[in-house]
Amino acid sequence: MIKHKVVLLFPAAVVEQPFLYHLVKDYDLFINILRANINPKKEGRLVVELSGEEKNYEKGVRFLESGGIEVLPFEQQMIWNEERCTHCGACTVMCPTGALEMSRPDMIVRFDGDKCVVCEHCFKACPARAIEAHY
Amino acid sequence: MKINKTYEEINEKISKGEAVVVTAEEIISIVEEKGLEQTAKEVDVVTTGTFGPMCSSGAFLNFGHPTPKIRMSKVYLNGVNAYAGIAAVDVYLGATEIPEADPANQNYPGDFNYGGGHVIEELVAGKDVRLEAYSYGTDCYPRKKIRTFIRLQDINEAFMFNARNAYQNYATAVNLSEKSIYTYMGILKPNLGNANYSTSGQLSPLFNDPYYKTTGIGTRIFLGGGTGYVAWHGTQHNPCADRTDKGVPRSPAGTLSLIGDLKQMDPHWVRGVSYIGYGVSLMIGVGVPIPILNEEMLRYTAIKDEEIYTQVLDYSESFPQGIGGSLGEVDYGQLKSGTITVQGKEVPTAPLSSYSKAKEIAEILKSWIQDGKFLLTEPVESVPSVDSGKKMNPLKIRR
Ligand code: SF4
Numbered sequence: 296m297i298k299h300k301v302v303l304l305f306p307a308a309v310v311e312q313p314f315l316y317h318l319v320k321d322y323d324l325f326i327n328i329l330r331a332n333i334n335p336k337k338e339g340r341l342v343v344e345l346s347g348e349e350k351n352y353e354k355g356v357r358f359l360e361s362g363g364i365e366v367l368p369f370e371q372q373m374i375w376n377e378e379r380c381t382h383c384g385a386c387t388v389m390c391p392t393g394a395l396e397m398s399r400p401d402m403i404v405r406f407d408g409d410k411c412v413v414c415e416h417c418f419k420a421c422p423a424r425a426i427e428a429h430y
Numbered sequence: 431m432k433i434n435k436t437y438e439e440i441n442e443k444i445s446k447g448e449a450v451v452v453t454a455e456e457i458i459s460i461v462e463e464k465g466l467e468q469t470a471k472e473v474d475v476v477t478t479g480t481f482g483p484m485c486s487s488g489a490f491l492n493f494g495h496p497t498p499k500i501r502m503s504k505v506y507l508n509g510v511n512a513y514a515g516i517a518a519v520d521v522y523l524g525a526t527e528i529p530e531a532d533p534a535n536q537n538y539p540g541d542f543n544y545g546g547g548h549v550i551e552e553l554v555a556g557k558d559v560r561l562e563a564y565s566y567g568t569d570c571y572p573r574k575k576i577r578t579f580i581r582l583q584d585i586n587e588a589f590m591f592n593a594r595n596a597y598q599n600y601a602t603a604v605n606l607s608e609k610s611i612y613t614y615m616g617i618l619k620p621n622l623g624n625a626n627y628s629t630s631g632q633l634s635p636l637f638n639d640p641y642y643k644t645t646g647i648g649t650r651i652f653l654g655g656g657t658g659y660v661a662w663h664g665t666q667h668n669p670c671a672d673r674t675d676k677g678v679p680r681s682p683a684g685t686l687s688l689i690g691d692l693k694q695m696d697p698h699w700v701r702g703v704s705y706i707g708y709g710v711s712l713m714i715g716v717g718v719p720i721p722i723l724n725e726e727m728l729r730y731t732a733i734k735d736e737e738i739y740t741q742v743l744d745y746s747e748s749f750p751q752g753i754g755g756s757l758g759e760v761d762y763g764q765l766k767s768g769t770i771t772v773q774g775k776e777v778p779t780a781p782l783s784s785y786s787k788a789k790e791i792a793e794i795l796k797s798w799i800q801d802g803k804f805l806l807t808e809p810v811e812s813v814p815s816v817d818s819g820k821k822m823n824p825l826k827i828r829r
């Protein structure tokens with residue numbers, strides 16, 4: 296079993312097609328939708344966690360890509376810019392999962408993408424705008 | 431007191447590269463281990479640091495004259511209004527100014543993505559900044575309009591002048607109401623969802639010199655990555671606030687007005703910041719050296735987080751309305767642990783002022799002094815202390 300967090304970019308032309316249904320039915324993948332931004336006739340974005348057998352996962356991703364969907368690794372789409380971060384901690388009390396957490400006693404903030412559920416609470420809570428989302 | 435050192439003696443050691451310098455964090459365990467007398471003999475300087483949002487900040491700039499000349503009366507830098515009610519090509523750019531076109535809180539809570547603090551950061555980073563200025567035109571200054579770009583290195587003068595920095599203590603903000611509120615202390619979640627505070631505690635300059643004995647007008651400091659000076663006591667300086675038996679105020683007290691050359695600064699220590707629903711500000715690094723003239727000064731610098739207290743205030747009602755008091759007193763050890771207890775509830779905390787960056791500043795200042803590059807100055811004049819009787823007055827509304 297493998298598990299990956301990915302961002303799916305759907306071009307407007309394919310937004311209304313049932314891709315996720317096929318991922319489940321034909322490739323036996325588990326799908327956990329973390330964030331969805333789908334509008335009829337517009338480009339759509341999904342942040343999902345996909346898990347299943349490695350073979351199936353790879354085939355599933357190829358299936359998506361052949362349908363014109365971009366599959367992007369989540370870590371490259373949601374970036375905590377360490378250079379810009381001032382370690383002020385404002386995000387840490389907004390983050391529900393501890394993905395952004397203050398390590399103590401050194402008082403340094405760290406980001407763990409695996410824990411992030413893309414709730415976006417941290418984005419505007421960050422005074423330095425150190426969290427960049429590109430999905 | 432058995433130990434008595436002068437500024438001259440300490441500076442002589444600094445010049446020879448022989449001064450013993452430690453940070454306000456390191457000094458705590460040294461004193462615990464060796465005692466006051468021995469440590470006061472050995473240590474010459476303790477360095478402090480703070481890196482937090484300081485709204486009452488800004489910079490004076492002189493652009494130089496174009497030909498023909500202009501008496502600028504409205505000035506915008508990257509669209510942000512700078513105060514031009516001074517001489518012809520001088521302005522003051524305030525940290526909290528936002529562009530006139532910014533919707534502010536019309537779409538509550540506003541984003542406040544850009545403002546004076548960000549322009550100052552970009553100037554310090556050496557970036558091109560768009561200058562737009564208008565004038566009514568005079569016989570001596572005929573030009574009425576100019577649009578160009580400036581860079582920090584090309585303009586004549588650029589110095590930061592901050593009316594109030596380095597607050598000696600600050601309240602801890604919570605929200606007792608049922609909805610999120612957006613404040614200069616960050617987002618406060620409903621029903622005591624979080625508690626935000628804003629000092630570097632045991633590293634903070636004025637916690638280490640609570641009676642302003644060595645920090646006064648003319649004190650040379652670290653400001654924004656360059657050297658700066660204490661210019662005056664800051665606005666809202668309130669030395670007579672209630673204090674603990676160690677002399678540390680339990681609520682906001684002393685403040686400093688600081689000045690320093692923008693051209694020496696580093697964007698790492700001068701950062702524009704945005705507080706959703708509130709506005710923009712500037713985070714600035716400040717570090718003040720404290721000469722260990724005697725055991726008394728050493729004792730002040732040995733203060734630790736657990737001995738510094740602050741008040742928990744409700745920012746949904748009692749703070750904005752100016753009614754009611756503290757919900758309780760907490761110490762910085764508790765605040766730094768990540769949770770405090772308010773009204774029986776465990777509340778997660780966030781510092782807003784960066785402790786790790788404050789520590790870096792204290793370390794940088796320490797290395798400057800160790801390397802003999804930074805000498806200490808005796809204040810030309812003290813800032814008002816507890817014996818001044820100075821109070822903070824509210825604004826009375828008259829009819
Ligand atoms: S998006 Fe949500 S879960 Fe992810 S880091 Fe930000 S606050 Fe935490």
Ligand code: SF4
Pocket residue numbers: 379380381382383384385386387395404420421422423424425426
């Ligand atoms: S709010 Fe932004 S600057 Fe502050 S610790 Fe979090 S990521 Fe860093």
